[in-house]
Amino acid sequence: MILFLVLAGFILASGIMVVTVKNIVHAALWLIASFFAVGALYMLMEAEFLGVVQVLVYVGAISILILFAIMLTRDTADRQLYRRWWAALVVAAALFGLLMVPTAASTQWATVPPPAPGAAAVIARAPQIGESFMREYLLPFEVASVLLLVALVGAIVVAFEERGTRRRVLTLAEEVRRKRLQKPAEAPTIVTSEIAGGE
Amino acid sequence: MIDLLRQLLGGIAPDWLVALIAYLIVTTLLLVVAAVMTMVLVWIERRGVARMQDRLGPNRVGPEGSLQLIADSVKLFIKEDIVPAAADKWVHLLAPMVALSSVAFAMAVVPWGRGVVPAEIDTAALFVAAVSAISGVGLMMAGWASHNKFALLGAMRAVAQLVSYEIPGVTALLGAVLLAGTMSLSQIAEQQAGLPIVGASIPGAWDLGLGWYVFTPVGLVGFVIFYICVLAEGERTPFDIPEADSEIVAGYMTEYSGMKFALFFLGQYILNFVLSMVAVILFLGGWQGPGVAQLAAVPGWGAFAAGALSVLYMVGKAVFLVFCMVWIRGTFPRLRVDQLMAFAWKYLLPMALVNLASAALWVAITRWSAEQWSGLLSLDGLAAWQRMLLAFVVTAAINAATYYWVLSVNQRRAEDESLEDLAAEPA
Numbered sequence: 130m131i132l133f134l135v136l137a138g139f140i141l142a143s144g145i146m147v148v149t150v151k152n153i154v155h156a157a158l159w160l161i162a163s164f165f166a167v168g169a170l171y172m173l174m175e176a177e178f179l180g181v182v183q184v185l186v187y188v189g190a191i192s193i194l195i196l197f198a199i200m201l202t203r204d205t206a207d208r209q210l211y212r213r214w215w216a217a218l219v220v221a222a223a224l225f226g227l228l229m230v231p232t233a234a235s236t237q238w239a240t241v242p243p244p245a246p247g248a249a250a251v252i253a254r255a256p257q258i259g260e261s262f263m264r265e266y267l268l269p270f271e272v273a274s275v276l277l278l279v280a281l282v283g284a285i286v287v288a289f290e291e292r293g294t295r296r297r298v299l300t301l302a303e304e305v306r307r308k309r310l311q312k313p314a315e316a317p318t319i320v321t322s323e324i325a326g327g328e
Numbered sequence: 329m330i331d332l333l334r335q336l337l338g339g340i341a342p343d344w345l346v347a348l349i350a351y352l353i354v355t356t357l358l359l360v361v362a363a364v365m366t367m368v369l370v371w372i373e374r375r376g377v378a379r380m381q382d383r384l385g386p387n388r389v390g391p392e393g394s395l396q397l398i399a400d401s402v403k404l405f406i407k408e409d410i411v412p413a414a415a416d417k418w419v420h421l422l423a424p425m426v427a428l429s430s431v432a433f434a435m436a437v438v439p440w441g442r443g444v445v446p447a448e449i450d451t452a453a454l455f456v457a458a459v460s461a462i463s464g465v466g467l468m469m470a471g472w473a474s475h476n477k478f479a480l481l482g483a484m485r486a487v488a489q490l491v492s493y494e495i496p497g498v499t500a501l502l503g504a505v506l507l508a509g510t511m512s513l514s515q516i517a518e519q520q521a522g523l524p525i526v527g528a529s530i531p532g533a534w535d536l537g538l539g540w541y542v543f544t545p546v547g548l549v550g551f552v553i554f555y556i557c558v559l560a561e562g563e564r565t566p567f568d569i570p571e572a573d574s575e576i577v578a579g580y581m582t583e584y585s586g587m588k589f590a591l592f593f594l595g596q597y598i599l600n601f602v603l604s605m606v607a608v609i610l611f612l613g614g615w616q617g618p619g620v621a622q623l624a625a626v627p628g629w630g631a632f633a634a635g636a637l638s639v640l641y642m643v644g645k646a647v648f649l650v651f652c653m654v655w656i657r658g659t660f661p662r663l664r665v666d667q668l669m670a671f672a673w674k675y676l677l678p679m680a681l682v683n684l685a686s687a688a689l690w691v692a693i694t695r696w697s698a699e700q701w702s703g704l705l706s707l708d709g710l711a712a713w714q715r716m717l718l719a720f721v722v723t724a725a726i727n728a729a730t731y732y733w734v735l736s737v738n739q740r741r742a743e744d745e746s747l748e749d750l751a752a753e754p755a
Contacts, residue, residue: 154472158419161465181451181458189461189494193487196468200480254450255511 132173140166153199161192178255354446358435366597367397372647373654380658407586412475415583419473424584424591427466431599433459438605439514441615441639442624443631452513453505456606457498460561463599464490467570467580470592474583482579485665486570489560492672493567497557499680503550503687504610507541513606517614521621525720537616545724546690549683549731551611553676555649558607560672562600565657569665604649608642612649617641674738682730686723693719 143163147156164187171180262270371394378385386393411420437452439445449455464487471483508516522539541547560567571579581592608614615638624634663671692700694715710718 152416154416155419158465158469165462177449178451178454181454185454185458185461188465189458190491193461193464193468193491196465196472197484197487200468200472200484255454 133170136166136170136173139163140170154196157192157195157199160195161188164188164192178258355436358446359432362432362435362598362601363594365601366594368647369597369601369650370397372651373657376651376654377658380655401590404586404590409586409588410583412583414475416473416475419469420583421588423466423470423473424588424595425466426469427463428591428595428598430459430462430466431595431602433462434602434606435598437513438602439517439609439614439642440605441642442620442635443514444615444635444639445514448512448514451511453501453511453516453606453610456513456602457494457501460599460603461490461494463595470584471580474580476583478576478578479580479582481576482570482582485576486563486580489563489567489570489668492669493557493560493676496553496672496676496680497561499677499684500550500554500557501606501610503546503680503684504541506684506687506691507544507546509691513609513614517609517616520613520616525716535621536618537613537620538618540611540613540616542611542613544690545720545727546683546687547611549679549727550687551607553680553683554607554610555652556676558600558603559653559656560668562596562603562653564600564653566660566663567668568662569668600650600653601646604646604653605642607649608645612645615639615642670738674741675734678734679730683727686726689726690719690723693722 140163143159143166146159147163150156150159165184168180168183168188171177171183374396375385375393386396389395389399411417434456436447437445437449437455439448467483467486467490471479471481471486474480504516505511508519510516510519520539520541521535521537523534523536524538524540524543542551559565563570571581576582581589584592617637620634620638620641623630623637626633694712
C-alpha cells in the first residue's frame with residue numbers, strides 16, 4: 130500500500146512535470162519516468178507480463194522514437210505552459226469528467242473476488258494471456274496486427290520517396306570517382322558522408 | 329536465502345525486514361561478483377588482443393598484469409569530474425546511472441547455476457529483452473546532455489543500432505522460448521538436459537546434460553543470430569560504430585570523465601557478460617553439462633556439488649563467449665553505418681523470422697498429438713527419436729534453403745544497385 134502510494138504519487142508528479150517543464154527533452158524524459166513507474170505499478174499488481182511488456186514497448190521503443198523525433202527537429206526552448214493554463218485546465222477537467230463520470234457510473238466493474246482462505250490467488254500468467262489472444266480475442270488481435278502492418282508499409286513508402294536522389298552512402302572511392310566523372314576539369318574535392326542513411 | 333535468514337532472525341526481526349535484508353545481501357553479492365567479473369574480462373580482453381596483435385599488453389601490475397584494472401579504477405576514482413559548461417547538469421549526471429541500471433536489472437533474473445538464481449520470474453527472457461532496451465534511453469540522455477556534436481552523433485548511432493539489432497535478437501530469443509515452451513530462463517536451461525539433438529526424450533538414456541539447442545538446426549541459426557545481436561548491443565568491434573574513435577572521438581562518452589565514465593565502462597562490460605550468459609542459457613545449455621545430473625542424484629552433498637559444478641559450467645561457457653568477442657575484435661574491421669543497417673534488416677531479420685517459423689514446426693513435429701494437428705497429420709505412431717529425426721531434417725532443409733535464398737537475393741540486389749549506379753553516372 131505504501132509502495133502503491135509512492136508509485137502513484139511519482140506517476141502523477143512526473144506527469145505534471147511532462148506538461149510544465151520548459152525543456153522539451155526534459156518533458157520526454159519525465160514521460161519515460163512515468164511510463165517506467167506505470168510498469169512498476171503493473172509489477173506490484175503481479176501482472177508481471179504486462180509490466181515487462183510496458184517497459185519493452187513504452188520505455189524501450191516508443192520513448193526512444195519520441196527522443197529521436199525531438200532531436201531530429203530543431204531545438205525549441207519555448208515555454209510549454211501558457212498564461213491561460215487555468216482555462217485549459219478547466220476545459221480538460223470538464224471533458225474528462227464528462228467522459229468518465231457516466232462511464233464509471235454505468236459500468237459493472239468486474240472486480241476479482243478475494244480468493245478463498247487457503248486457496249492460491251488466480252493470476253493470469255503469460256500462457257493464459259497468450260491463449261486468450263489466440264481464442265477469445267483473436268479478431269481484435271488480428272485487426273491490431275493488420276493496423277501495425279499498414280503503418281509499417283506506410284512508413285517504408287514514405288521513407289523510400291527520396292530513394293531517387295540517394296541510394297546509399299557512397300564509399301570514399303566511389304565519391305571521388307563520381308566527382309571526377311561529373312567535373313573532369315576540376316580537381317576532385319573529397320566529401321566524406323557522415324551518418325546519412327544511418328537512421 | 330530468505331529462509332536461512334528467517335531461521336536466524338526469526339525471533340528478533342519482522343518478516344518484511346528479513347526479506348529486505350536478504351534481498352540487499354543478494355544484490356550486494358551480485359554487484360561485487362559483477363565488478364570482479366569485469367576485472368577478469370578486461371584482463372582477458374587486453375591480454376588477449378595484445379597476444380593476437382603480437383604485443384605484450386599490461387604486464388606490470390600484479391602477476392601477468394592481472395591487477396591492472398584496480399590501478400586503472402583508482403585512477404578513475406580520483407580523477408576530476410568534468411561537466412561541460414553548456415551541458416545539462418542533471419541529465420548528464422543521470423545518464424550513466426540509467427545505462428548501468430538497465431544492466432543491473434538484467435542481472436537480477438539470469439541464473440548462474442542449478443538452483444542458483446537471484447530472482448526467479450516467469451517472464452525472465454522477455455524481462456532481459458525489455459530492460460536492456462532501457463539502456464538506449466541512457467545513451468540518448470548522455471549524447472544529448474553533453475551538448476557536443478560528436479556525443480550526439482554517437483548517441484544517435486548507438487540507439488539506431490540498438491533498436492535495429494534488438495528485433496532479430498528478440499526474434500531469435502523467441503525461437504528458444506518456443507523450443508522450451510517457457511520464458512523462465514532457469515527452466516529453459518533445465519530443458520536442455522540429456523543427449524545432443526534428442527534431449528531428454530529417450531527414456532533410459534544417459535543424462536549427459538548435452539541436449540543443447542545449438543545442436544538442432546533451429547538452435548544453431550538462432551544462436552548465431554542472437555550472438556551477432558549481442559555483439560551489436562554490447563557495441564563490440566565489428567559493430568563499435570557508436571564509439572568509433574577515428575570518426576567521432578568516443579561517441580556518447582566523449583564528455584564524460586572520472587566516475588561517470590567508469591560507470592559507462594562497467595555497464596558495458598557487465599552487459600557483454602550478462603548477454604553472453606543469456607546466450608549460453610538459451611542455446612548452449614546454460615549450466616547443463618556432463619556430470620551435473622549424476623552429482624545431483626547423489627544424496628547428501630550431491631546437490632551442493634552439482635550446484636558448484638553447474639556454476640562452473642555456466643561461467644566457463646559465458647567467459648568463452650566473451651573470449652570469442654575479443655577474438656572477433658582482433659580479427660574483423662569495423663563496419664560502415666549503411667553496412668550495419670543492411671546487415672540487420674536484409675540478412676538477420678529474414679533469417680530470424682524463418683527460424684522462428686521452423687522452431688514452431690519443430691515443436692509441432694516433435695510434440696503435437698494427432699488431435700492438435702486436427703487430423704492433418706498423425707505422428708503418434710512414431711517413436712520419439714523418429715519424430716526428432718523428422719523434425720531435424722525438415723527444419724535443417726528450411727533453414728539451409730533460407731540461408732541460400734537470403735544470400736542470393738541480397739547478392740543480386742547489390743549487383744543491380746552497382747549497375748544502376750554506373751548507369752546513373754554521366755559517361
